[in-house]
Amino acid sequence: MISVFQALSIIDQNTEALAPVLLPLSKLNGCVLAEDVQAPISLPPFRQSAMDGYAFKHGKDELRLIGESKAGDFAEFKIGSADCVRIFTGARVPDQADTVVMQEHVEKTSSGIRLIKTPEKGTNVRPVGEQIKQGEIVLKKGTKINAAIVGFLAGLGISEVLVIPIPKIALIVTGNELQEPGTPLKPGSVYESNRVMIETALKAENVELILSNHVLDDKESTFEAIRVALDADMVLISGGISVGDYDFVKESLERNGVEEKFYKINQKPGKPLWYGKKGKTQVFALPGNPASSLTCFLIYATAAIRKMNGTEKIDIQLKKGKMKGHFVNKFQKALFLQAREQSGVLEVYPKQASSMLVSFTQSNAFLFVPEDVKEIQEEDEVHYIPFKL
Numbered sequence: 001m002i003s004v005f006q007a008l009s010i011i012d013q014n015t016e017a018l019a020p021v022l023l024p025l026s027k028l029n030g031c032v033l034a035e036d037v038q039a040p041i042s043l044p045p046f047r048q049s050a051m052d053g054y055a056f057k058h059g060k061d062e063l064r065l066i067g068e069s070k071a072g073d074f075a076e077f078k079i080g081s082a083d084c085v086r087i088f089t090g091a092r093v094p095d096q097a098d099t100v101v102m103q104e105h106v107e108k109t110s111s112g113i114r115l116i117k118t119p120e121k122g123t124n125v126r127p128v129g130e131q132i133k134q135g136e137i138v139l140k141k142g143t144k145i146n147a148a149i150v151g152f153l154a155g156l157g158i159s160e161v162l163v164i165p166i167p168k169i170a171l172i173v174t175g176n177e178l179q180e181p182g183t184p185l186k187p188g189s190v191y192e193s194n195r196v197m198i199e200t201a202l203k204a205e206n207v208e209l210i211l212s213n214h215v216l217d218d219k220e221s222t223f224e225a226i227r228v229a230l231d232a233d234m235v236l237i238s239g240g241i242s243v244g245d246y247d248f249v250k251e252s253l254e255r256n257g258v259e260e261k262f263y264k265i266n267q268k269p270g271k272p273l274w275y276g277k278k279g280k281t282q283v284f285a286l287p288g289n290p291a292s293s294l295t296c297f298l299i300y301a302t303a304a305i306r307k308m309n310g311t312e313k314i315d316i317q318l319k320k321g322k323m324k325g326h327f328v329n330k331f332q333k334a335l336f337l338q339a340r341e342q343s344g345v346l347e348v349y350p351k352q353a354s355s356m357l358v359s360f361t362q363s364n365a366f367l368f369v370p371e372d373v374k375e376i377q378e379e380d381e382v383h384y385i386p387f388k389l
């Protein structure tokens with residue numbers, strides 16, 4: 001059996017950022033820029049008025065009104081030292097004007113206006129390129145695109161950019177015993193929890209869920225569900241990966257030509273994690289026990305997703321904290337214990353079995369116990385991995 005760190009390293013070696021594609025603005029949210037973006041124009045592209053008011057050549061206070069410039073206009077005026085032009089916010093300031101006075105600071109006269117509060121020269125005129133100059137690098141490769149960035153790109157007149165696309169994920173849960181919540185439980189059945197749990201956890205990641213299915217424990221259904229799912233960038237399967245007579249996932253993956261990269265990690269929960277690849281598609285067959293499924297998802301699958309997104313190298317960030325209480329590792333395995341971290345102090349919850357989610361509901365971190373650590377005493381230094389659910 002391989003160790004946690006060997007497993008992470010194998011996943012790292014087998015994961016690349018997805019190939020860049022040119023996408024329109026409406027499809028960019030969450031994608032990562034695959035190249036630097038240069039401004040094709042300056043912003044603002046022309047001298048712009050910041051206020052509704054009057055544009056004039058700074059000097060005199062008594063001004064004759066000779067025309068109007070509203071947003072979208074581009075007319076030129078011959079502005080004398082005692083002239084002004086009515087102007088509105090966002091409109092082009094005529095070349096000969098150097099200042100805009102807001103309309104609240106003037107009084108009207110029969111021929112134009114009188115300034116009652118004289119602005120300093122240059123006031124309310126946004127110079128060309130005040131925000132961004134043409135040719136400047138405005139966004140760096142690796143930037144994650146959000147609403148503000150989409151708006152900014154649109155403002156620069158850019159309609160499409162080269163990005164690392166969002167990984168497409170397919171999810172399959174297996175098991176005859178699984179029953180959807182909301183109906184009285186049949187004898188021998190359990191309520192299905194992993195599908196909605198992994199779907200929910202996926203929402204915190206930068207992915208698109210393209211398929212989410214439940215299959216029964218039979219060879220052909222499992223084979224067929226996996227065949228269809230392999231169109232995704234990543235396939236997540238829950239359950240059916242152990243050694244029982246009705247665990248068909250491993251053989252169905254092999255029949256589908258998915259190459260095994262590892263099977264089983266010396267850890268608890270989540271020992272029988274299976275990881276493989278077909279072409280560029282990665283497959284994580286997560287153990288069906290709910291806490292095992294979620295642990296393997298949070299530690300391994302999310303690491304691969306983030307690297308596919310082009311943002312992070314795979315590496316678990318172990319933080320240092322202090323133990324509250326006492327713990328004995330009876331298993332000679334690495335343990336991911338569900339714990340509550342507060343100000344660097346880690347409290348481990350008592351119910352840690354892989355079939356149980358009760359402690360997960362209270363947790364915000366895994367206390368990581370290496371396989372060679374047998375006992376942890378109160379106040380001992382420990383390592384933990386925070387998570388957000």
Ligand SMILES: Nc1nc2c(c(=O)[nH]1)N[C@H]1C(S)=C(S)[C@@H](COP(=O)(O)OP(=O)(O)OC[C@H]3O[C@@H](n4cnc5c(N)ncnc54)[C@H](O)[C@@H]3O)O[C@H]1N2
Binds near residue numbers: 175191193272
């Ligand atoms: N002889 C051995 N038996 C088992 C071993 C082993 O090494 N030798 N490993 C154990 C470990 S560790 C784990 S973890 C489980 C993993 O089993 P599977 O991945 O095949 O999962 P299933 O058998 O399908 O289910 C296990 C358990 O979890 C419940 N389950 C499954 N899916 C869901 C779901 N979507 N929602 C709620 N609950 C689910 C299922 O009912 C079972 O109780 O194997 C051990 N066995």
Ligand code: MOO
Binds near residue numbers: 271289354
């Ligand atoms: O590895 Mo299994 O997840 O302990 O029950």
